[in-house]
Amino acid sequence: MNKLFKVNFIIICILLMVACSNESNNTKQKENSHEEQTSESSVENVTENESNQSKTSTDEKKEIKEVEEKPKxxxxxxxxxxxxxxSLKVISKDYIIQDEDYKTLYPDMLQVIIENNSGTDIKNAVxxxxxxxxxxxxxxxxxDSPLDSGKYIPLANAEDINLIDGATYGEESGFSISENMxxxxxxxxxxxxxxxxxxxTxxxxLFDDFKRLYEGQRRKD
Incomplete structure (x- = not known):
């Protein structure tokens, strides 16, 4: 009887030890699995942060480049x-009144003198x-054309002016305007x-700046 009791007791102890060992292993596996998941999550977060930082850096560089490329x-x-x-510029300008009474025949003119420093001879200018x-x-x-309704920035063609390098043009000409102007x-x-x-050609x-500053713009005080 005592022997049987001892045998049963030993068997129960062995079973308890096996059960405890399995539970311990399961706990360790869960901990390891949790650590692996945490590690993977950390890696994913780091990768995502690096990706976001890279994207932000790229966007910032793009914005800086756009600002640098934008004309001042x-x-x-x-x-x-x-x-x-x-190389070719206006060096003087004057309002010319050709005749006080017969402006239809002798219209007022906007006269400009241009100077050629281009190093070459110029045929036409605008x-x-x-x-x-x-x-x-x-x-x-x-x-002075009767069909002209007027523009804030009119263009005048100076054709066949034969302007050699270092010379000026415009002393004997001008942009004729309407007698109503x-x-x-x-x-x-x-x-x-x-x-x-x-x-x-x-x-x-600088013509774009000229238009931006002057076209339809009131003069600043």
Whole structure:
């Protein structure tokens, strides 16, 4: 009887030890699984953060590049300083009254003198104008053509001017305006483009600034 009891007791102890061992192993497996999941989650979070940082960095670089590539908007003073450095430029301007009474036959003119420092001879040129009245308000300039309704920035063609390097042009000519345009108090002008005898064309990159600053714009006090 005692032997049987001892045998049963030993068997029960063995079963309990096996059960405890299995439970311990299950617990360790769960802990290891949790650690692996946590590790994987951390790796995913790090990867996602790195991806977001990379995307943010790329977006910032793109914005900086767009700002750098965007043309600078010049002030009037900056534009005029740059014009002084150009190869063909307006060096003087004047409002010419040819006749006080017979303006239909002898219209007033917007006269500009241009100077050629391009190093080559110029065949044709295009000049743009802008004008204001005594109150500094913009005027639509009408040429002496009866069909012209006027523009804030009209263009005038100076054709076959045969302007050699170092010379000037415009002393004997001008942009003839309508006899009704007697309210011009001030005007500005710029060379828009020119063509050489080698069929090469130069276009003024400052013309866009000229239009932005002057077209339909009131003069600043």
């Amino acid at each position: 908007m010049l002030t009037e003073e900056e534009m005029k300083r740059k014009i002084e450095e150009q 000049i743009a104008y802008a004008a204001w009245d005594e109150n500094g308000l913009p005027l639509k300039i009408q040429s 007697d309210q011009i108090e001030e005007f500005e002008a710029i060379v828009v483009s020119y063509e050489t005898f080698d069929d090469e 130069w276009e003024n990159e």
